[in-house]
Amino acid sequence: MNRPYGYKEKDLIDLAEFIVKGGFSGKPLSQGFKDYAAITGKAAGSVRNLYYALAKFSNENAEFTEKHLGGKPVKVEKSEKFSEEENGIVSKIAEFKSRGVSVRRATICLAGGDAKKALRYQNKYRNALKFSEKQKARESDAQILPTEKFFVKRLKAEINKLADRLAAGYKKENAKLIRQLAALKAENERLYRRLNGSNGGVIGYFNRNAGDRSVKFLDR
Secondary structure, three states, X not given: OOOHHHOOHHHHHHHHHHHHOOOOOOOOHHHHHHHHHHHHOOXXXXXXXXXXXXXXXXXHOHHHHHHXXXXXXXXXXXXXXXXXXXXXHHHHHHHXXXXXXXXXXXXXXXXXXXXXXXXXXXXXXXXXXXXHHHHHXXXXXXXXXXXXXXXXXXXXXXXHHHXXXXXXXXXXXXXXXXXXXXXXXXXXXXXXXXXXXXXXXXXXHHHHOOOOHHHHHHHO
């Protein structure tokens, strides 16, 4: 069964239908998540995750987008602010962690022992961490001056060119070595035939020079 990003395709189709019918029109995404959650019985956080999965899938699968979204991929804002409730949960879990309490135990405590609610809180906390990491990455990238970006890009281009030149040089040298090896092999075969031939080989050489004085000298 097809499960894009771990979700049932039917869930994506149902959410796409809600979007096409204007379920998110004229309201913040967070409100749209709550509205759809109220209709389906899902948690608002789960709806948000499903929404972002649909956004990715709709931008990658043109056939799905054409069929279920009227050809318009779902757009995602660069940063989605967390609600006050979510921020409160995240802050409390962070406070528990500072005291050495695990995230799992913290969420169980905050949920009053309700496992389903604890899982929701845990997901909210993880989403907040991911969001924070992305923010830090964007801020770090923003601190790089345009001139630095230019030189970094230029350096990468030069490195790529150098790698290409080295690869071409190695290829040329390898071809040269192959030719030399073939020549040595041919020369080796020629010498072998000469030394072992019946007429022109070693035996033939000594037969032809049987009357040579040096040979007679050796016979004495």
